[in-house]
Amino acid sequence: MQRIINDPSLVVEDMLKGFQRCHKDIIHIDDENPRVVISNFAKDKKKVGIVTGGGSGHKPAFVGYCGKNMVDAVAVGEIFSSPTAKSFYDCIRAVDQGMGVACLYGNYAGDNMNVKMAMELAEDDDIEVRTVVANDDVASAPKDEISKRRGVAGEILMWKVGGAKANQGASLDEVINAAQKAIDNTRSVGVGLGPCTIPANGKPNFSIEKGTMEFGIGHHGEPGIRVEPLASAKEIAKEMTALVLDDLPFVSNDEVVVLVSGLGATPVMEQYIFFDEVAAILEEKNIHIYKSYVGNYFTSLEMNGLTLTMMKLDDELRKCMDEEVETMGLTQFRRK
Amino acid sequence: MQRIINDPSLVVEDMLKGFQRCHKDIIHIDDENPRVVISNFAKDKKKVGIVTGGGSGHKPAFVGYCGKNMVDAVAVGEIFSSPTAKSFYDCIRAVDQGMGVACLYGNYAGDNMNVKMAMELAEDDDIEVRTVVANDDVASAPKDEISKRRGVAGEILMWKVGGAKANQGASLDEVINAAQKAIDNTRSVGVGLGPCTIPANGKPNFSIEKGTMEFGIGHHGEPGIRVEPLASAKEIAKEMTALVLDDLPFVSNDEVVVLVSGLGATPVMEQYIFFDEVAAILEEKNIHIYKSYVGNYFTSLEMNGLTLTMMKLDDELRKCMDEEVETMGLTQFRRK
Incomplete structure (x- = not known):
């Protein structure tokens, strides 16, 4: 395993220490729960809190989108594993200011279970929490089972929209509606050309034969729709774009x-x-x-491949995309 | 070769088309020379022009640092190959506004030759061009042959400083002095754990046996100081930091x-x-x-490894580092 790490079982802990040191202008780690990353901007003004969380190894996701006008707190899991319910709950408590909390996360069994438990704990504290569960990965289930689809890189656009909306002073309902619309208008698909190795395992998580590619692969190497001969960029783009466009569908003038x-x-x-x-x-x-x-916005360690994500805009979503944002993974000036 | 490309001999051309489409807010490609990328902000105000250039495959370097308050024009070479003298010359002509041009590039034989020829052409046009040649890679030559050292990721800091200084309204001499000071105060070293494959070659550019690492490796797989057993992150950091610190040297209170x-x-x-x-x-x-x-700021295709760069600050350099910048590779708000 050609890796620059210390103890393979402590990679998340060690990474978070470096992340905090590097980005202390933007984020800090919760005093009591070392798996909770909180934006320094979270309480700059009274607003709805934005929480997410997920397994590690996807950097910049998830911690890299914690910061100004995006995510207020992130629950950090082990590599490719859900954070605990306690971590989601601690995130919720950390960012609630009485206007409620929007928990915007991806559709994975572990995350669903832990967010649900966290919400029960928050209910006892009278914190109102609502969720949007990203399911943008077209390849992960047919359209008539859309609620079974996984969340992938479309989550970034959901956080961008939700974070911007909260920053505009919107109510919890308004934030939830905008984030839900963002993900409802978003479709993604991935292609894999090579696997990755989880440090604690020491072996590739799946295999892709040279000269082939896995169309529709998931962010953790979940099997795709089919294995195909490796095609040209043009052909891969054609195949991926067709799947994404047809599913929403995206049409002329969008x-x-x-x-x-x-x-x-x-x-x-x-x-x-x-x-x-x-x-x-x-x-x-x-x-x-x-x-x-275009870039490494949502990765899977050193997996070879890429994802294509498209979101259809309306005036509200466009305005949210234009907002200034400052995080490790995405920094942009307000679009004039 | 597990790659998402079309014709392997056209990867640079194809990449630039996508780069222009994606970043049309920030850069455009010269009308007459498709290997010249120009910042849309280059002539927003009268100032010294900042030019760089280098081989492709190092993204975000070099084109990714073209934009607001950083590099004004980039000459683009083939993968790991110098741009032509003509491209450097076209960059110089494109950004000169009568205050002269600072050409800030890395110490490689091809780049040195082509920049020299470009300067001769510019002289005929009465454009004043001065250069700073980055030589931050400590491992590439001993200190008593410092002018033989290669430029690596320290170039980013040189561009940041030079671009900020030009934007502050400095003269060509002042820009050159600041950029030279930036690189004189900067030291880098790399470590390699795995090779990369140039698409047109189809084979890895060198080999690193599993369980080993190459200490002091260059950005194009140039041999390092030694091959060692792969160590822990802590040990690698200790070895790399010691080399960097001792060379300048960096000392207490820096x-x-x-x-x-x-x-x-x-x-x-x-x-x-x-x-x-x-x-x-x-x-x-x-x-x-x-x-x-921390991140993929200066890469070598899919090489496995990293570089460590440190720059010692003074008031002038600090002020330059604090300036707002907007490029594909680096976007930051002005530090208050």
């Missing part, structure tokens, strides 16, 4: 945000090559790109 | 910027684990971190 994320070991150069092919297809279909993101 | 960059396939999690060990050593030595950057 305005969209496009997010291409590498899964870890895919050079950013390739992500731009892929993005250019996606953009060409959208242009041909008269679908307008309002804003695009 | 204030520094620390930049840890992954080389491509090293999970960001590991970079934070490594950074935490570096920060602990600096704390022990009473060296104060003013600002730190």
Whole structure:
């Protein structure tokens, strides 16, 4: 295992120490729970609190989106494992200011269970918590079982919208509605060309034969729809874009945000090559790109591959996407 | 070769098309030379122009640092190859506004030759061009042959300082002096755990046996000082930090910027684990971190490994580091 780590069973703990030291301007770790990362901006004004959480190994997700105008507190799990209910609960308590808390997270069994338990604990404290469960991964279940779909990189857009809405002074209902609309308008799909190795296991989490790719792969190596011969960037873009466009569907004259994320070991150069092919297809279909993101926004350790995410915009979502944000994973100026 | 590309010989061209489409708010490609990327902010005000250039495959370097308050124009080479003299010259012409141009680049034979030729062409146009040649890689030559050292991730800090200084309205001499001071105060070292594959070659550019690491490796797989058994993050940090600290030297009460960059396939999690060990050593030595950057800031395709860079600050450099900047690779708000 070619890794720069200390004790493989302490990678999350060691990472968080470095993360806190590096980003002390933006975040801090909770005094009592070392698996709770809190934005320094969380209580700058009275607003709805935004909480998320998930397994580690997806950096910048999840802790990298904690900061100004995005996520207020993040519950941190072990590699590819849900945070505890206690950590979600501690996040909720840390950021509630009486206006309630929006817990915006991805659809995984462990996270669902732990968030539910955290909400029961919060109820005893009279903290109102509502959730949006991201399910943007088209490949993870058919459309008539949409609630079974997993959340992937579309979560970033959900946090961006929810965080911006809360910052605008919206009520909990308004924040939840905007974040739910964001994810309802969002579709993603992934492709895998190589596996990753969880340090504590020491072995690749799955295998992909050279010359092939797994279409529809999940963020933890969950099996995709099919294994195919490795195609050109143009062909991969065509296949991925078709699945995403048809599912919502996105149609002529739609305005969209496009997010291409590498899964870890895919050079950013390739992500731009892929993005250019996606953009060409959208242009041909008269679908307008309002804003695009290309880079390692939601990874799976050193997995080789990428995800394509698209969100259809309306005025409310556009306004939220334009807001200034300052986190480790995403910093942008307010769009004029 | 598990890659998401089209024609392996056109990866740079294809990448640039995607890069332009994605970042049209920040940069554009020159009308006549497709290997010249120009900042949209380059002529917002009259100032010294900042030019750089280098081989591709290092993203965000070099094009990713083109934008507001950093680099005004970038000459783009093939993978790991120098841009042409013509491209450097076209960059110089594109950003000169009569105050002269600072060409801030890394110490590689091809770049040196091509920048020199570009300067001769610019002289015929009566454009004043001065250079700073980054040589921050401690492992690439002994201290008594410091002018032979290569430039690596320290270039980012040189561009940050030079770009900020130009934006403050400084003269060409002042910009050059600040950028030269930045690189003179900067030291870097790299470690490699795995190679990368140039698409047009189709084979890894060098090999590193499992269980070993190459200490002092260059950004293109140039041989390091020694091959060693793969150590813990703590041990690697100790070895790299010692080399960097002793060379300048950095001493008690110094204030520094620390930049840890992954080389491509090293999970960001590991970079934070490594950074935490570096920060602990600096704390022990009473060296104060003013600002730190951890992430994939200067890569080599999917190479596994990282670089450590440190710059000693004074008031002028600190003020330059605090300036607002907006590029694909680095966006930060003005530090209050």
